[in-house]
Amino acid sequence: MPNINCAGCPNIIKNNEYVQCRICSLSYDIICANLTFKKFCTMSKQSRLDWQCQACLNKRPKADNQNTPVRTTSEAHSDVDLAANSSKPSKRSRFTSPEVDLDMDESKESCCRMANLNELIISALRSEVPKILEGSLIKELEPIKNQISDVLSSIEFINKKYEEMSNLLKSREEDIKQLKSENIQLHNTVKDLHSRLGALEQHSREANIEIHGLPEHRSENLAQTVTLIGKAVSHQIQDGDVLSCFRVAKMNVNSNRPRSVVVKLRSPRCRDAFLAAVWSYNKKNQEKLNTGVIGIGGDKKQLYVAEHLSPENKSLHAATRIRAKELSYKFVWVRNGRIYVRKNESSQPKLINNKDSLCLL
Structure with a gap:
């Protein structure tokens, strides 16, 4: 079967789902013929042969065409003239013909008009649908836009707070470093003062x-x-x-x-x-x-x-004796408030200033 173009869309008709106008002999698919698939399937063969397209139906008179405005003799002539002329054969106007024979040129012109109408509809849809969709999308996306704006505001607020916290943290880190440095200095000062105090306490017991x-x-x-x-x-x-x-x-x-x-x-x-x-x-x-x-x-x-030793030296002396016993040091003694150890008779004496000195034995 050769390809048949629909006179309405004009797309190629597939699956033999089409009807042909009895008057203009043009083919239409069931959509352009305004037929449902169910109705198309239930149509008889004779109904399909007698089917007329909408363009041909529009060109036919609706009734006997007696009251058409084109007719000028219905009220202009008298009853006498009508009677006198009743015996003469009258010519049928083309407006009052029950059936109209259309030539191929008129059919083609009607098809072109339908095609132009389809193109106008498609063009209008192409121009108007985006506007409608755009308005609908804008309306639908407006809440999302507001939410995104709120989220951006929140992020900006969080970023601002983060910058403030970051600057505050840097300031606190600098303060901590300074405090650590001061703490080390104070620790050394306290250690020095503690050593001096211990020396003074021991000096007060020198006799x-x-x-x-x-x-x-x-x-x-x-x-x-x-x-x-x-x-x-x-x-x-x-x-x-x-x-x-x-x-x-x-x-x-x-x-x-x-x-x-x-x-x-x-x-x-x-x-x-x-x-x-x-x-x-x-x-x-x-x-x-x-x-x-x-x-x-x-x-x-x-x-x-x-x-007579100070309390700190007494504690150091006791720890020294325990450590010396562990390491088999033979001699532990005190001289002028100072604690000494010696491994044996031939080794050199070692001064124990604090408990850190015990770790060096």
């Missing part, structure tokens, strides 16, 4: 000795006891050598050991002479200095005489 292990009695005379210790170690104590003598509180309250006795002598020289006599006595005698030697009855308790 003192401390006696450990001396039993406590209610009626004890500590000054006389110090004199007896001097006699036992062959060191004579003059009346003005002992400035004060007293017991101090225990560092460990739960300890069963008696409180230590602090003796303040006249000068550091007297202190050193007393300590040297005690050290010499313990070295010469197998029986170390004890309570029996100075005439105190009961069980013999060994007496320890040493320099």
Whole structure:
């Protein structure tokens, strides 16, 4: 079957779904013929052969055409003339013909008009539809535009706050750096002051000795006891050598050991002479200095005489002894408020200034 163009659209007709006008012999698809698919399927063969297009139907008179304005003789002539002429054969006007025979030129002109009308409709749709769609889209997108505007405002506000926080954070970082630097300086200052204070505390004890292990009695005379210790170690104590003598509180309250006795002598020289006599006595005698030697009855308790250290130096001295025992250091002693250690007889002594020095052993 050759391709047939629809006289209405003019597209190629497919699937034989078309009808042909009985008058102008032009073919129309069912859409341009204003037929539904269901109605097209139910049409008989004769109905399809008798079908006329809308253009041909519009050119036919609606009735007998007696009252058409084109007809000029309906009211102009009298009844006599009508009667006289009734016997003559009348010519049929082309406006009153029941059927009109159209030639091919008129059919083609009608088709061209339909095609032009379709083009005008399509052109109008092309020009008007975008405007309608644009207006509809603008109306529909207006809330979204407002929401986007709100989101942009929120983002701008957040960005502004972020910049403020960023600047504040930078300022705080600079303040923190400055505070850290000041803290380090203050820490070093406090450390230096602490060291000086410790030195002053120890300096205030430079003429003192401390006696450990001396039993406590209610009626004890500590000054006389110090004199007896001097006699036992062959060191004579003059009346003005002992400035004060007293017991101090225990560092460990739960300890069963008696409180230590602090003796303040006249000068550091007297202190050193007393300590040297005690050290010499313990070295010469197998029986170390004890309570029996100075005439105190009961069980013999060994007496320890040493320099009077400040609380910080006492703590450092105790830590040094523990560390020296762990590392098998043989000697730990105190001289003028300073703590020394030595590995053995042939090694060099090491000064312990603080607890950090213990890590270097």
